[in-house]
Amino acid sequence: MSDPIEARGLTKRYGDKLAVDDLTFTVESGRVTGFLGPNGAGKSTTMRLVLGLDSPTAGTVTVHGRRYADLPSPPHTIGALLDARAVHPGRTAANHLLALAQTAGIGRKRVDEVLGQVGLADVAGRRAGTFSLGMSQRLGIAGALLGDPPVLMFDEPVNGLDPEGIRWIRTLMRGLAAEGRTVLVSSHLMSEMALTAQHLLVIGRGRLIADTGIDDFLREHGSESVLVRGEEPDRLARVLRRAGAELRSEVDALVVEHLTAREIGKIAAAEGIALSELTPRRGSLEDVFMALTNDVVEFGVRA
């Protein structure tokens, strides 16, 4: 069977701005794939191209082997939430969903079901214009779930949500993936991806930077450092530096780079310095991400 989402040389140009630049990737089922990049990196554009909202300048993107417009029943194939506020404010939540459901022959019963699933059953008859951002996000997700699709795509779903809403969305996405569905979720926050995604597609300035498992990604790119506490900190610093380490001071501790915890332990033992702490620290996702996209940040300050 063809991949749930597959892009080949996908390119989109708006005027003289290249929003998406020759992207080739596949998104697989049964896991949450994080689509990560700074704001303006081309994540939303890519998602719009998947859904046929915009047409690519070059290349193709398919859902289960077909162009979006050729899908026999889109709501039963892929559900998406791009912009939670893209709802007519004068229409009730239930009517908004009903109009979407009817395009695929889905009835009122299913509308009530998804409203219950996202916790909006009590406000089904309220006009969408009166909803908070959190409620709008839930309404958008209800719309994506209408056709019980095997592929789901969410653009920055936790933006503007309260902690309870964020937890709800994380649990929902992991649950959907655990059911064997394909989940593609975009974010500009590394920390968010670390908590939800199992696989990462990293993009910057429209280009694919990495396509890898989240653990591999960290192992490969995460610079390791070691937190060391011990007697005679000055002498400790001196001998470690002599061994080629780079040092930073924290409150009564040293952060050591370029030496492993094992090497540091050996040096300290040889010098007869007693250590009270020796903790390897993996570079945070944010650090890794910043380093990787340093030269491709669209609106970053250039030194």
Added chain:
Amino acid sequence: MNLFRSEWTKFRSLRSTWLTAAVTVLLGVGVGALSASAQAREAGDDWDPTAASLTSIIVAQLAIGVLGVLVMTAEYATGSIQPSVVAAPRRGRLLAAKAAVLSGAAVVLGQLIGFASFFVGQAMIAGAGAPHATLDQPGVLRAVIGSGLYLAAVGLLGLGLGAVLRSTAGAIGTLVSVTLVIRLVAQTLPESWRDWMGRWWPTAAGENIVTVVPVPGTLGPWQGFAVLCGFVALVAAAGYTVFRTRDT
């Protein structure tokens, strides 16, 4: 059929739809009645009581045209076009479903306005002591039903303009220009141009459908209406092309 149902749900679930419909009926019938009694006082040899009572379409066409514009532009203004197109990516079918729902509603509204303003108008004319028309006279029923068809055509014109321009203000502005303003401007043009406009300008030609007594220098009722329909079809085709090819 699924898309038609979906579009009907969108259409009926907005308060603005019912408000616009109510305004259309009240304004149409009200203006029709006033104008009929005013014209009855000046009734001459070419007195056409049917057409006099159906002046209602001049005002009602704006309201129905706006209804047509909004079917399209409200989706762009609120962003709801995005989930709509994601759910129904075949643009031609989506547009056709919108057009079908709007024409259905506009025909019903148009007939309501046509018959109501005919009966109210004839009562006013009779009250003013001028000769009035009845439905069994030749051409009268055609004119009354035709007034409803005329309104449906202008509703579709609004939808087409909405699809081309995507902006409510732009589309309504164009609609008012096409239906009314350009004809007022035409009055200031040299006579040969003025005559040409009176004969061929789509809404001028289309209006012949409500006349029972032929106006010299104009097309016949159905010929005139055909000119209007051709024009609406052109605008709709432009709307379809834009909707299909431009990014959403």
